[in-house]
Amino acid sequence: MITKQRCMLAALAIAASAHAAPASTSNEAATARHLASLVAGSEPKMAELTLFFSQMPKGGDLHHHYSGSIYAEQYVDWVDRQGYCVNKQTYRIETSKDVVAAERARPAAERNCLSTAEILADDYTYRELLQRWSAKDFDNHGAIQPPPDRQFFQTFGYFNAVSNANFNEGLQEIKKRAIEENVGYIETMFKLAPFVANADFDARMRQAASSDAVLTDTMRGWLAALEQDAAFNKSVADYSAKITSAHEGIDDERFTMRYQAYVLRLLSPSQVFSSMVGAFKASTSNPLVVGVNIVGQESQAVSMRDYALHMKMFQFLKTQYPKVKLALHAGELALGDVPPDGLRFHIDHALVVAGADRIGHGLDLAHETNAAAIMKTMRERDIPVEINLTSNAFISGIKGENHPITLYRKYGVPYVISTDDAGVTRHTLAHEYVLFASRYKPSYAEMKKVSYNSIRYSFLDAAAKKRLTRQLDQRFARFEADVAGLARRAR
Structure with missing residues (x-):
């Protein structure tokens, strides 16, 4: 009798497993429930959403501008490589070899056009440059600013000289x-x-x-x-x-x-x-x-x-x-x-x-x-x-x-x-x-x-x-x- 009951239970278990959802379907359902829990309510769980979507596969990015997708920090690194310098009054790149050579010949304290190392060593200049070459700090500081559309489109004029290389x-x-x-x-x-x-x-x-x-x-x-x-x-x-x-x-x-x-x-x-x-x-x-x-x-x-x-x-x-x-x-x-x-x-x-x-x-x-x-x-x-x-x-x-x-x-x-x-x-x-x-x-x-x-x-x-x-x-x-x-x- 016990053997017969065990056989019946085993048969039921096999039948149940045959009708159970595949692991992939089960995992997809669990993932769907998890995301639903993160966006529910009046205040979505932003930190958890960031974790979720950082890990989630994203097939592709179809609206993407090369020059606008390089971070300003990268462009600063390329200034020296191109033999340029950055005017610390205008934050624009100087490409003239004669001007760059003349600036290099001046004492460091008197230079108006800075190398990559000099920009990075001058925290004020570096922060100001990042604010002009990108939208950094636009929403969280009180300086007088241009309209946001002008701020956005003007950035390209600042880094264009180095975006056309490397x-x-x-x-x-x-x-x-x-x-x-x-x-x-x-x-x-x-x-x-x-x-x-x-x-x-x-x-x-x-x-x-x-x-x-x-x-x-x-x-x-x-x-x-x-x-x-x-x-x-x-x-x-x-x-x-x-x-x-x-x-x-x-x-x-x-x-x-x-x-x-x-x-x-x-x-x-x-x-x-x-x-x-x-x-x-x-x-x-x-x-x-x-x-x-x-x-x-x-x-x-x-x-x-x-x-x-x-x-x-x-x-x-x-x-x-x-x-x-x-x-x-x-x-x-x-x-x-x-x-x-x-x-x-x-x-x-x-x-x-x-x-x-x-x-x-x-x-x-x-x-x-x-x-x-x-x-x-x-x-x-x-x-x-x-x-x-x-x-x-x-x-x-x-x-x-x-x-x-x-x-x-x-x-x-x-x-x-x-x-x-x-x-x-x-x-x-x-x-x-x-x-x-x-x-x-x-x-x-x-x-x-x-x-x-x-x-x-x-x-x-x-x-x-x-x-x-x-x-x-x-x-x-x-x-x-x-x-x-x-x-x-x-x-």
């Missing part, structure tokens, strides 16, 4: 930081594509502004000329080669990086158009360059004046290079930045005219005339928006329930979370996940989907996406097992 070391530093915070892929806007000026083209584009047919003919004519311009084509080839050289040693089994060529919307029409041509050419010829973007403060006078024209340039070049992917900064505007008319069409034009494959920022959505149609298009065509919470709050003052992520989420528009310029605004991708979770209280399933979205919506080829997705599966399995174990120990 590319491989800079990329290696970004890679190191990414691995440390469990990011497997970065798609960075690397450097400005080459351009040339053409006053005749500028004048003809202004004259033809009201006629799309004439605009197209004008662009077609100069594209043909650029195709035959040996100097321009050499500059494009050199640009592509620089990217390939800088990329050496970046990809490995833990990390992958690709590049977007970009153009600057603050330049003349001929410079913008030729730069677009260079960017499209680089994206077509170099497999490391996976897309094209346009950068520069969107509220600037030239940006606003030429916005529609730039979108038509993209539209034309997409007909010539149909396989090139576009991730466009569009609608990075808040009420009051520009007159109200300027808030009503930027995202729409980027989608409908330029044919963007991803939208960067998309902040002015609620003001756009075709907001409902924009969201419908993005949802149906599976076009994501790149959400940059720290950047949006600092530059534009948009955060919390005022941020259009509330609309994108509500109406089913896909999105990714990214950093923008983490060196300038001094944060990490993990911090962006913390902000998102603490403000909007998503489920773990949503946060996990966001991580996978950053691979799904990357401009990588299908094979690379499959490889990185498999890696992400493995990393999440380990992470969820760790969190489940931690949760058990906390009980």
